[in-house]
């Protein structure tokens with residue numbers, strides 16, 4: 001869910017480089033879009049990387065391996081990976097990483113799969129990740145259907161193209177014998193989508209054996225190569241349940257009713273004022289409860305989402321929501337009879353994605369941006385909600401980049417992607433150059 005808006009935006013922002021006719025995205029759709037920064041101080045270095053013989057060999061290998069990359073996308077898409085059900089896909093992906101010569105292969109406690117590509121030293125540890133999970137529940141038909149130059153299947157884009165790009169880039173840099181200074185840990189991670197609540201990243205950065213060693217992070221998501229996600233929109237989600245004694249709508253009339261308490265809280269929540277910059281939003285997305293039209297309910301619930309790219313703003317809207325709830329309960333308990341029992345609150349956090357940002361001026365970002373400058377296609381910057389939120393929130397340099405395919409209708413059963421060798425090889429090569437720039441710091 002979180003990725004849907006991001007992808008819509010990434011695609012919309014990235015599209016102009018690919019198809020000039022696409023309209024610009026609505027401003028502020030997701031975070032606030034910032035224009036390209038001044039030319040990167042590393043542009044010259046990026047230019048010489050792009051012009052190097054070994055990079056050209058790697059790019060030729062991307063082209064030669066393109067059919068394999070498309071085949072990888074089909075193979076991976078057809079292994080279901082619903083939230084909390086990524087194990088089978090993880091196993092298959094780990095085997096694919098192993099074939100590309102990575103060492104230290106492992107599946108961690110959360111189910112992330114990973115392998116290491118050793119660097120020449122002195123460059124620290126860079127993580128390059130794509131997520132295994134999709135939003136689709138178990139039982140969804142994930143068979144890929146090809147129609148001309150388009151592939152259709154739930155999950156074929158998000159984030160299968162990221163997983164396949166990682167394999168393509170690994171093969172290409174191996175074929176060209178390219179060395180990086182940094183060790184690179186390639187990861188297929190779990191729990192990126194809504195219900196997963198970034199649990200793969202929380203394991204990797206807060207508990208796993210690499211937690212203190214990771215210096216920088218890149219994740220790949222479906223989009224073109226002209227956008228850097230350097231801001232992490234945070235979110236807080238609660239399932240708020242109001243419970244009461246219930247009763248007969250006529251016989252027990254006058255008894256406290258949790259639906260009125262919920263309605264009161266919902267109304268007050270809807271009246272909260274939030275800033276537009278940093279863009280801060282809230283929503284009631286789910287309403288549940290009651291048993292019949294002529295019963296006073298025992299229980300009603302709402303599930304709410306609050307988001308902001310500002311930590312203080314997110315906390316402010318969360319605090320305001322949490323303050324509303326007991327007041328609404330108190331008001332209902334005062335308005336009607338509590339003889340059979342009062343209204344009580346059961347409020348549970350069901351989602352917590354921290355806010356974060358890697359400054360545009362950070363050398364890590366500028367090394368990546370340098371590739372766009374060297375190609376004459378300066379990068380735009382945007383805030384999103386991705387795996388990068390976790391390292392960003394910990395102050396580690398982190399961005400999300402385009403995996404290098406054109407995809408559409410993410411998170412829908414009509415999800416699809418286009419197969420266009422010349423264009424896709426250019427895009428994946430750009431991502432490859434960005435990773436190489438990040439993995440060879442001065």
Ligand SMILES: [Zn+2]
Pocket residue numbers: 003131158159192221222
């Ligand atoms: Zn995604």
